[in-house]
Structures are given as structure tokens and as C-alpha cells.
Amino acid sequence: MEQLLPIGIFLFVLFLLLGTGVWIGLALLGVAWVGMELFTLRPAGDAMMTVIWRSASSWTLTALPLFIWMGEILYRTRLSEDMFKGLSPWMARLPGGLLHTNVVGCTVFAAVSGSSAATLTTVGKMSIPELRKRNYPENLVIGTLAGAATLGLMIPPSLTLIVYGVTINESITKLFIAGIVPGLVLAAMFMLYVVAISRFSKDYKPDPEPEMTFAERISNSRFLIPVLLLILVVIGSMYLGYATATEAAAIGVIGALVLAATQGSLTWASFSESLLGATRTSAMIALILSGAAFLSLSMGFTGLPRGLAEWIGSMELSRFELLMMLLVFYVIIGCFLDGISSVVLTIAVVEPMIRQAGIDIIWFGIFIVVVVEMAQITPPIGFNLFVLQGMTHHEMNYIARAAFPMFLIMVVMVFVLIAFPDLATWLPENMRQTAAH
Amino acid sequence: EKWDMPMAYPATNFHSENAAEFAACVNEGTGGELEIVTHPNGALFAGNDIKRAVQTGQAPIGERLLSAHANENPLYGVDSIPFLATSFADSEKLWEAAKPKLEEVMDSQNLVYIYAAPWPPQGLYFKKPVESVADMQGIKFRAYNAATARIAELAGMAPVQIEAAELSQALATGVAESFISSGSTGVDSKVWESLTHFYDVQAWLPRNAVFANKDAFNALSDEAKKVVMDCGAEAGKRGAAKSEELTAGYLKTLADNGMTVSEPSEQLKSDLSKFGETMTQEWMDAAGPDGKEIVDSYKAM
Amino acid sequence: MTSTIRRVLDAIYDSAAVLAAICLVLILIVIVLQMASRWTGISFPGSTAYAGYLMAASSFLAFAHALNRGAHIRVSLLLTALGGQRFWGELWGLLIGTAASTYLAWYAVKAVYWSYAFNDISQGQDATPIWIPQLPAAAGAVLLAVCFADNLLTLVLTRRDNIRSSAIDQTAE
Numbered sequence: 001m002e003q004l005l006p007i008g009i010f011l012f013v014l015f016l017l018l019g020t021g022v023w024i025g026l027a028l029l030g031v032a033w034v035g036m037e038l039f040t041l042r043p044a045g046d047a048m049m050t051v052i053w054r055s056a057s058s059w060t061l062t063a064l065p066l067f068i069w070m071g072e073i074l075y076r077t078r079l080s081e082d083m084f085k086g087l088s089p090w091m092a093r094l095p096g097g098l099l100h101t102n103v104v105g106c107t108v109f110a111a112v113s114g115s116s117a118a119t120l121t122t123v124g125k126m127s128i129p130e131l132r133k134r135n136y137p138e139n140l141v142i143g144t145l146a147g148a149a150t151l152g153l154m155i156p157p158s159l160t161l162i163v164y165g166v167t168i169n170e171s172i173t174k175l176f177i178a179g180i181v182p183g184l185v186l187a188a189m190f191m192l193y194v195v196a197i198s199r200f201s202k203d204y205k206p207d208p209e210p211e212m213t214f215a216e217r218i219s220n221s222r223f224l225i226p227v228l229l230l231i232l233v234v235i236g237s238m239y240l241g242y243a244t245a246t247e248a249a250a251i252g253v254i255g256a257l258v259l260a261a262t263q264g265s266l267t268w269a270s271f272s273e274s275l276l277g278a279t280r281t282s283a284m285i286a287l288i289l290s291g292a293a294f295l296s297l298s299m300g301f302t303g304l305p306r307g308l309a310e311w312i313g314s315m316e317l318s319r320f321e322l323l324m325m326l327l328v329f330y331v332i333i334g335c336f337l338d339g340i341s342s343v344v345l346t347i348a349v350v351e352p353m354i355r356q357a358g359i360d361i362i363w364f365g366i367f368i369v370v371v372v373e374m375a376q377i378t379p380p381i382g383f384n385l386f387v388l389q390g391m392t393h394h395e396m397n398y399i400a401r402a403a404f405p406m407f408l409i410m411v412v413m414v415f416v417l418i419a420f421p422d423l424a425t426w427l428p429e430n431m432r433q434t435a436a437h
Numbered sequence: 438e439k440w441d442m443p444m445a446y447p448a449t450n451f452h453s454e455n456a457a458e459f460a461a462c463v464n465e466g467t468g469g470e471l472e473i474v475t476h477p478n479g480a481l482f483a484g485n486d487i488k489r490a491v492q493t494g495q496a497p498i499g500e501r502l503l504s505a506h507a508n509e510n511p512l513y514g515v516d517s518i519p520f521l522a523t524s525f526a527d528s529e530k531l532w533e534a535a536k537p538k539l540e541e542v543m544d545s546q547n548l549v550y551i552y553a554a555p556w557p558p559q560g561l562y563f564k565k566p567v568e569s570v571a572d573m574q575g576i577k578f579r580a581y582n583a584a585t586a587r588i589a590e591l592a593g594m595a596p597v598q599i600e601a602a603e604l605s606q607a608l609a610t611g612v613a614e615s616f617i618s619s620g621s622t623g624v625d626s627k628v629w630e631s632l633t634h635f636y637d638v639q640a641w642l643p644r645n646a647v648f649a650n651k652d653a654f655n656a657l658s659d660e661a662k663k664v665v666m667d668c669g670a671e672a673g674k675r676g677a678a679k680s681e682e683l684t685a686g687y688l689k690t691l692a693d694n695g696m697t698v699s700e701p702s703e704q705l706k707s708d709l710s711k712f713g714e715t716m717t718q719e720w721m722d723a724a725g726p727d728g729k730e731i732v733d734s735y736k737a738m
Numbered sequence: 739m740t741s742t743i744r745r746v747l748d749a750i751y752d753s754a755a756v757l758a759a760i761c762l763v764l765i766l767i768v769i770v771l772q773m774a775s776r777w778t779g780i781s782f783p784g785s786t787a788y789a790g791y792l793m794a795a796s797s798f799l800a801f802a803h804a805l806n807r808g809a810h811i812r813v814s815l816l817l818t819a820l821g822g823q824r825f826w827g828e829l830w831g832l833l834i835g836t837a838a839s840t841y842l843a844w845y846a847v848k849a850v851y852w853s854y855a856f857n858d859i860s861q862g863q864d865a866t867p868i869w870i871p872q873l874p875a876a877a878g879a880v881l882l883a884v885c886f887a888d889n890l891l892t893l894v895l896t897r898r899d900n901i902r903s904s905a906i907d908q909t910a911e
């Protein structure tokens with residue numbers, strides 16, 4: 001197979017640069033450069049700048065720095081403590097305790113943000129310090145967060161679903177609706193895992209929460225009002241047509257600023273700290289995205305992802321075999337590409353296979369999202385791992401190991417989707433009927 | 438020699454399929470001397486970057502919606518003057534009138550024009566029946582470039598800027614209530630989920646053009662050059678025929694899904710043709726003597 | 739003498755970061771104006787493009803500052819394992835980093851030049867000559883390359899670079 005040489009060289013250079021501690025964005029740049037120099041006659045540097053400029057100045061991505069800023073503001077308000085005060089009396093009663101706030105927080109915030117990086121930073125900034133204070137096992141705090149943050153891509157709005165929908169010409173609204181139930185099911189599976197691990201793990205000894213009567217719990221729920229208001233405003237602005245999914249991020253920042261002001265935590269110092277913190281995190285992500293954009297171009301020129309997809313297409317598999325093959329395929333390329341690039345680079349070849357096998361294209365969108373979510377937490381290139389590393393200063397392999405059970409849960413989710421396709425298709429189909437004139 | 442060919446639209450779009458056929462024709466015709474590999478879906482370069490990529494040799498050949506570059510040179514927008522050439526036949530004439538000048542402009546930018554094929558004609562989508570321009574007052578209209586913003590202005594509509602990726606959601610949530618595009622966009626974005634009326638005003642027929650980098654093209658043998666040009670001429674004809682054939686199908690799909698698809702009323706037609714006169718004049722002012730020459734020779738045809 | 743250079747360089751990195759932060763605020767303002775213009779029916783052509791340019795400027799201008807604050811991440815497993823020999827690992831990382839960022843800076847500057855020479859104009863309603871928004875991005879890329887070279891030189895001279903992880907939030911040991 002002629003593809004083996006390029007694959008080998010790519011992998012060698014990638015592991016060499018990443019493994020020896022080259023900054024991730026620049027390591028990706030280096031790998032991409034090697035690919036371009038080896039496999040095309042095109043001017044590598046000019047082409048690199050073309051795609052980097054496109055990705056760095058893209059309108060749909062402007063939501064990302066804004067959501068990160070929103071997270072930084074909220075982190076400096078009492079909101080995180082308040083959210084815990086409000087949620088903990090209820091979560092504390094569940095087996096597994098406050099670890100559920102990671103999953104619930106991400107699920108709720110996923111309905112506001114379209115990316116998992118933004119979901120991760122916002123919820124992580126709030127929950128990590130609180131959970132650490134209460135002595136929850138560090139690997140579980142990190143792992144559940146890495147996993148649950150991927151819900152940002154499944155629960156609408158979702159950048160991945162927008163890209164998928166535009167690429168295959170399917171209704172984005174319908175894809176969004178299709179993501180709701182599987183997103184909630186996946187969240188439930190994460191929570192079940194928390195329950196199970198809290199029962200079976202000996203290290204699971206968080207500080208107990210104070211006992212509370214039902215009335216006290218209700219009364220403590222008032223602390224949730226600000227965060228619920230914020231989410232309501234952001235979601236409301238989107239669904240009532242005041243803002244597009246991207247613009248909703250701006251509403252989120254303003255909402256967070258108002259919240260901070262009413263709590264008295266908005267000072268010049270906290271404002272400028274939040275702003276500079278968000279600027280740095282965004283710059284970090286932008287450098288990685290720049291490297292990833294160039295890598296994606298380089299892969300496109302080598303024809304690797306497409307070649308692999310064509311190879312799968314040539315095997316004439318049954319429907320289930322095809323899905324299994326694609327699962328493995330996307331998990332493997334997901335190790336090296338970010339989710340959106342892997343969709344863009346392969347869908348032209350994968351889409352006809354799917355249609356020919358009679359697989360529902362909306363359902364497949366959700367399948368792709370789960371698989372792309374997995375890519376967010378697999379090393380060596382997984383965005384949630386990068387963001388968590390930036391946030392916690394843990395080693396990548398520590399974070400990847402902590403997130404591995406979540407990866408397995410997502411694999412299970414794929415089989416759940418295959419066994420119960422209605423999870424994804426029932427809602428959009430029935431919405432369509434009511435919407436018809 | 439292998440030429441990677443970036444294209445902006447999905448592989449199943451008829452332009453992409455047509456370009457794939459063009460590539461196959463070249464590969465066969467040159468007996469493998471030149472192999473064109475198409476990369477649909479913006480997989481190599483995004484639509485916005487394709488022309489520049491080809492100009493600078495980052496890609497040897499590419500396909501791009503030509504009128505997107507009208508800011509750079511008004512002549513690139515000749516196919517998108519609203520309500521000037523409002524049928525396939527007229528659009529073909531206008532293109533014949535404009536082609537010599539466009540080839541010159543491209544040549545000066547290190548590009549070699551190969552072929553172009555029209556999109557289905559642009560029609561107006563609304564949420565309510567519209568009998569005249571007066572009915573359009575205040576409607577939130579999606580504007581995505583200078584010309585569509587100008588239409589909104591002339592018609593007294595409120596222009597809202599929505600990117601293609603956000604169109605479906607913007608329509609679903611009422612951020613936009615109207616837009617102008619071909620029937621294919623309506624079908625692709627399942628516009629009947631949000632809007633009710635389509636008026637087949639055939640405002641203009643924008644074109645996708647295929648062009649090569651001049652240095653890369655000149656490096657080919659004379660035989661290969663001829664094959665590329667012949668296959669291109671064929672692809673141009675095939676694309677136009679396919680576009681016309683698909684148009685009827687798109688309108689039928691819109692109707693089948695519950696949209697009211699109709700011709701514009703006489704009143705609306707005459708209102709719009711007045712916009713056409715205004716905007717043709719504005720375009721000629723911007724494009725200078727070359728522009729006037731093109732419009733004059735088109736009108737003389 | 740060296741301390742003056744040090745102070746000047748640090749001041750440049752930090753002022754660029756302040757500019758980057760201002761760009762982030764401007765993104766917010768542009769998007770709010772864009773929504774407001776829609777609600778009021780006043781047109782604000784090109785707003786999405788401006789937001790995009792500001793994001794590029796914001797990211798690139800903050801690159802150097804983010805590097806010295808340890809915000810850019812990497813896999814430091816091997817570096818830690820090197821222990822006393824860590825210097826050589828750091829040297830390798832900074833060498834590659836300097837090379838890659840110089841490469842990026844070179845082509846970022848070249849892209850500005852070509853945008854200018856080609857008269858490349860935005861295809862959006864803003865119709866901005868593209869070299870203008872590309873200029874701050876190129877400046878940021880150059881600054882990143884300078885910052886890498888600065889760190890490389892400092893490492894060689896003093897065996898310690900200028901990269902300090904901000905330990906304010908959540909150090910997890």
C-alpha cells in the first residue's frame with residue numbers, strides 16, 4: 001500500500017516533535033511542513049499562511065474567545081460558589097456526590113455554547129477549585145470534565161453539526177434537534193459512571209456535605225437563580241431570534257459582566273485580569289488551531305484521509321460492518337486531526353458510502369459527532385486535553401488516562417445509537433410533521 | 438504532472454460533479470500526462486482563498502464563484518448585475534459579451550480562464566405573499582454582499598448580514614425573513630421549514646469559473662493545453678445544460694414541500710426591472726468604459 | 739545594558755498583549771453593534787468580517803506574551819524525565835520553536851506584502867484591503883519569533899529562559 005510511507009513519516013515526525021516538548025501549535029506546523037515538502041510541489045509557506053489567516057479570522061470562531069472570556073468573568077464572581085451552594089444539596093444526595101456537577105454543569109452550558117473548548121473552560125474554571133476543596137479524586141474531577149465537556153458539540157448549538165450540515169446539505173435545525181436526546185442520554189451515562197465509580201473505588205472519599213432539610217435545600221436553590229437567568233438569557237436570545245449562535249456568546253459576556261457587577265465582584269482589577277486571562281487562553285488555542293489548519297491542508301495534499309476512506313469504500317461491507325469500520329477509522333484519524341477537519345477532509349468520500357448503505361444521514365451526523373467527541377480526548381492531538389493541560393498544568397498523559405473511561409463510555413454510546421437509532425431520529429421526524437403546512 | 442484542484446462546494450453539487458467529469462476528460466485526453474485531482478467541499482482551500490491560491494501557485498487550478506471577487510474588480514461581478522440578464526439565454530449572451538475582457542483581467546492576474554458554468558437563477562424567498570416592492574417594506578432581508586445590500590436598500594427592506602453557515606438557523610429563528618438565492622439553495626437548506634413563498638424572478642445567474650495558474654498552464658505541452666481547453670469548453674456547455682435541467686426540479690421540490698412557487702406579478706416585475714436599470718447604471722459607473730462596452734454589446738445581441 | 743534590553747522587550751510583549759485584549763473587547767462591541775443594527779434596522783455592513791479581523795489580531799498579538807506566561811502548552815513529560823539534563827531538552831524545544839515561529843513570521847509578512855501587491859480585497863461587504871487586517875497578525879507573528887529567539891539566547895547565556903507559568907490559578911501538583 002503506497003500510503004504506508006507517508007503515514008509512517010507523518011507519525012514519526014509528529015511523535016518526535018510532540019514527544020520532545022515542542023509547543024503543540026508549532027509541532028503541528030512542523031509536521032504539516034514536512035508533509036508539504038515531501039508530497040507536493042506547492043509553495044508550503046504561502047499555502048500555510050493562506051489557511052492560517054482563514055482560520056484565524058473566521059467569523060464562526062469568534063464565539064470561542066468570547067465564551068472563554070465569559071468563563072473567566074464567571075470564575076471571578078461568586079457564581080461558581082453559588083452554583084455549588086445551589087446544586088450541592090441536591091447532588092450531594094446522589095451516589096457520587098458533587099462530581100455530578102461537572103456533568104450537569106457541562107450539559108447545561110452545552111446548550112449555550114457550540115464548542116467543547118468553551119464549555120470546558122467555563123465549567124472547569126468554576127468546578128475544579130470547588131471539587132478540589134472538597135477532596136474529590138483529582139483524576140475523576142479531570143476525567144469527567146474532559147468527557148462531559150464534549151457534550152458542547154452534541155447538545156445544540158454545535159459547531160461540528162453546523163459544519164456537517166453545511167457539508168452534506170442537510171437541515172442544520174434538524175441536526176440540532178437530533179442531537180438533544182442522544183446528548184442527554186450520554187450525559188446520563190456519564191452520571192451512571194460517576195455513581196458506579198463512587199461505589200467501587202476505595203479512594204473515593206470526598207468531604208461530606210452538611211446535612212440539610214428539604215426546606216433548606218429549596219431555600220439554597222435560590223443561589224442557582226443567577227446562573228439560570230444567565231443561561232436563559234443566552235439561550236433565549238438565540239431561540240427568540242435576537243441573536244445567532246455566534247452572537248449569543250456576546251450576550252453571554254454581557255450577562256456575565258452584569259452578574260459580576262450586581263454581586264459587587266466587578267472591579268477594574270478583576271475585569272482586566274479576566275480579559276488578559278481570556279486573551280492568553282484564546283491565543284494558546286489560536287496557535288494550535290493555526291497548526292491544525294496547516295496540518296489539515298497538508299493532509300489534504302497528501303490525499304491520506306481520502307485514500308483511507310476510499311479503501312474502506314472498496315471493501316463492500318454490510319451496514320454494521322461499515323459503521324464499525326468508520327468508528328475505528330474516525331477514532332484513528334481523530335487522534336491526529338481535530339474533529340471539524342476530519343469531517344471536512346473525509347465526508348466527500350464517506351457520504352456516498354453512507355447513503356448507499358441506506359443509513360439515515362441525520363442519524364449519521366449524530367454518530368459522527370460522538371466519534372468526533374472522542375477525538376477531543378484522545379492523545380496526541382485532543383483539544384480537550386490541551387485545554388485541560390493549560391488549565392490544570394497536569395501532564396498530557398495523566399489527563400488522557402483520566403479521560404479514558406469517558407472515551408469507553410462514548411464507544412458504548414455508539415452502540416446504543418446503533419441499537420436505538422430512534423434516539424436521534426424520532427425527535428426531528430416528529431418536529432417536521434408538526435412544522436409542515 | 439498532478440494538479441490538485443480546490444473547489445468550494447460539496448462533492449454532490451452539480452458544479453463539483455461537472456468539474457470531476459472535466460478532470461476525468463483531461464486525465465483521459467492527455468493519457469496521464471496531466472492528472473487533475475478534484476478536492477470538493479473546500480477541503481484544500483476555502484472558497485474565499487481559491488483564486489488567490491491559484492494566482493500564487495499554491496494550487497495550479499481551481500474553481501470559484503467569480504462574482505465573489507467583484508470588490509476587487511467590478512468586471513468580476515458582471516454576471517451578478519441584478520435584473521439585467523434574467524434567463525439562461527440572456528445570461529449566456531451577457532457572458533459571451535464579457536468573456537474577452539474577463540480573460541484579459543484574469544491574464545493580468547496570472548490566471549488562465551478555462552470555463553464557467555451558471556448557477557440556477559436567483560429567486561426571492563419570503564414568509565408571505567409579495568405582489569409588489571411596496572409589500573417588501575421593512576422585511577428582514579439577508580444581505581451577503583454589496584449588491585444584495587443595495588437591493589434591500591432600494592426595496593426598503595432591512596438588510597441583515599447572515600453568513601451561509603448560519604442561514605438555516607437565522608431563518609428558523611426569524612433573524613432573517615427573506616433572502617435571494619437560487620432554487621438549489623432553498624432545497625439544500627430545506628427552506629420550507631421556515632419560509633412559504635418563492636418568486637422565480639431570475640434576478641441573475643452567477644457563475645462558477647475554473648481557471649489555472651498561468652505558469653503551470655504554460656509549462657504544459659501544446660497537446661495537453663489543447664485537451665484542457667477542449668474539455669473545459671465541453672464542461673462549460675454541460676454545466677449550463679445541467680443547471681437548466683436542475684432548475685425545474687428544484688422549483689418542483691420547493692412546491693412539493695408546501696411552498697408557493699410562482700412567477701412574479703406584473704407589478705413586481707416592473708418594479709424590479711427599474712432596480713435593474715439603476716443597478717446596471719451603477720455597475721457601469723464602477724466598471725468604467727470596459728463595463729459600458731460589455732453592456733452595450735450585450736444589449737446589441 | 740542587558741537589563742535595559744530585557745525591560746524593553748518585556749514591555750513590548752506586554753503592550754502587544756494589552757492591544758490584543760483591547761481587540762477582544764472590540765470584538766464584543768462589534769458583535770453587539772451588529773445585533774443592535776439588526777434590531778433597529780440600521781445597516782452595519784461588514785460587521786462579521788471586522789469581528790474576524792479583530793480575532794486574528796487579538797490572537798497573534800498575544801502570542802509572545804502568552805509564551806512567556808507559560809500559556810502555550812506542550813508535552814513536558816520528556817523534559818521532566820531529563821532531570822539534571824533538562825537544559826538540553828529546553829534547548830531543543832526552543833531551537834525548533836525559534837525555527838518554526840520564524841518560518842511563520844516570514845510568511846505572515848510575505849502574505850501582507852502579496853495582499854498589498856495583488857490589491858487583494860475582502861470579498862465581504864466590508865471590502866477592506868486585506869493587507870490592513872493582516873498587518874497586526876504579521877506583527878504578532880514577528881513578535882513571537884523575536885520572543886522565541888530571545889528565550890533561546892537567554893537560555894544559552896544564563897541556562898534559564900523567561901518562561902514562567904502563571905501559578906495563580908490552579909496549580910495541581
Ligand code: NA
Pocket residue numbers: 109110111112113114115151152153154155156157158
Ligand atoms: Na452545544
Ligand code: NA
Pocket residue numbers: 334335336337374375376377378379380381382383
Ligand atoms: Na484526538
